[in-house]
Amino acid sequence: MIKNETAYQKALEKLKQDKIFTTKEKVRFVEMGLNDEQVNMAVEPLISFHEQLKEEVEYYERVKRGLFNPIHKFTDIGKSLIAFRIYMNMTQSELAKKLEVSEAQISRDERNEYYGATTEKIEAVMSAMGMKATINIEIAAALGA
Known part of the structure; x- marks a missing residue:
């Protein structure tokens, strides 16, 4: 990616x-x-x-251009965080400064698409980029699955 x-x-x-x-x-x-x-x-x-x-x-x-895919699985959150950072024209270095971590840490997190990141880390990254999450949970049976 x-x-x-x-x-x-x-x-x-x-x-x-x-x-x-x-x-x-x-x-x-x-x-x-x-x-x-x-x-x-x-x-x-x-x-x-x-x-x-x-x-x-x-x-x-x-x-x-800001054309994002909706997130249907929690495992897709990392890819969306990276996409949003790119859209905001924010560098990994700028994100690292906001989070007070090393640029190498951001690089590792993004290379792994935040796989295994805690909810706290995801929330911190989202907050640093001015993002807000809204979660909609539906019952799979009601969706025909």
Whole structure:
């Protein structure tokens, strides 16, 4: 997951480089005498990684515009905290200062998407970013599940 502008810019550059590299590899494989099916099989992993990075870039761009997905599971809270920080254009360093912790701690928490964080930690992060949570609990049977 892309978590800052530097990583975003690097990802954009990587996407450009990947396209060029994949095209060159296709030409090289054709020159080696591979047929279309073999060429496609050979470059499929490159295309797969490219598409995954492209999805990450598109997600980061949506977040920067403030387009967030609703949280349906508690395990998604961490990803939403990171998305909100990105949307606010707040750096990990700025968040660390507000929480009076090291930037390395914020980096670790975000790398793990706050997995295993206490409710107190989640509330502190939310408060530092000016967020407020509203929880709506529904009975699964009433939802047809």
